[in-house]
Amino acid sequence: xxxxxxxxxxxxxxxxxxxxxxxxxxxxxxxxxxxxxxxxxxxxxxxxxxxxxxxxxxxxxxxxxxxxxxxxxxxxxxxxxxxxxxxxxxxxxxxxxxxxxxxxxxxxxxxxxxx
Amino acid sequence: xxxxxxxxxxxxxxxxxxxxxxxxxxxxxxxxxxxxxxxxxxxxxxxxxxxxxxxxxxxxxxxxxxxxxxxxxxxxxxxxxxxxxxxxxxxxxxxxxxxxxxxxxxxxxxx
Numbered sequence: 001x002x003x004x005x006x007x008x009x010x011x012x013x014x015x016x017x018x019x020x021x022x023x024x025x026x027x028x029x030x031x032x033x034x035x036x037x038x039x040x041x042x043x044x045x046x047x048x049x050x051x052x053x054x055x056x057x058x059x060x061x062x063x064x065x066x067x068x069x070x071x072x073x074x075x076x077x078x079x080x081x082x083x084x085x086x087x088x089x090x091x092x093x094x095x096x097x098x099x100x101x102x103x104x105x106x107x108x109x110x111x112x113x114x115x
Numbered sequence: 116x117x118x119x120x121x122x123x124x125x126x127x128x129x130x131x132x133x134x135x136x137x138x139x140x141x142x143x144x145x146x147x148x149x150x151x152x153x154x155x156x157x158x159x160x161x162x163x164x165x166x167x168x169x170x171x172x173x174x175x176x177x178x179x180x181x182x183x184x185x186x187x188x189x190x191x192x193x194x195x196x197x198x199x200x201x202x203x204x205x206x207x208x209x210x211x212x213x214x215x216x217x218x219x220x221x222x223x224x225x226x
């Protein structure tokens with residue numbers, strides 16, 4: 001089955017620790033995205049990547065980092081600089097960045113909590 | 116600033132009735148508007164897309180309207196079922212794609 005796989009489903013971070021959230025897709029999509037979802041707020045864009053070896057900051061990139069070394073993979077690192085990391089993190093992909101009517105395909109999310 | 120408004124309060128509706136959800140936006144000129152369904156603890160799932168030059172779009176029991184003058188989209192579920200209970204997200208994007216989401220409306224269909 002084609003889709004997006006996020007792991008782990010639940011993740012706990014200790015003070016001062018960096019953690020990495022995994023996102024893998026086998027849809028052959030060029031564009032990938034990371035969103036953060038907090039209760040009572042809409043999804044907020046953290047980073048996006050239009051193509052391999054390229055990525056751009058979204059609206060709330062501070063305290064996060066990403067890489068896009070392979071088309072299939074777009075891991076997100078939550079660094080110790082992110083002071084309020086507790087949230088539900090969603091990875092998404094779309095066929096391409098350049099067309100104007102692309103729907104997003106989402107993974108099942110990772111719930112990150114601070115110990 | 117750009118803003119998307121969805122009724123953040125839950126919408127409770129009797130099974131078999133039509134559910135209508137509202138999405139309003141300001142300071143946007145979206146090329147298209149999308150609706151997604153999200154179940155608790157899961158990622159959103161795409162339902163429908165409507166373009167700025169389209170007034171209405173249908174898919175099975177779902178209907179979406181898009182009024183660029185009123186800056187509003189209405190999302191209808193006819194003959195609602197308990198399985199339709201979920202949070203429904205409205206999303207807009209000007210070209211190129213950088214989709215922005217509303218907070219969603221939680222729909223509860225009561226048997």
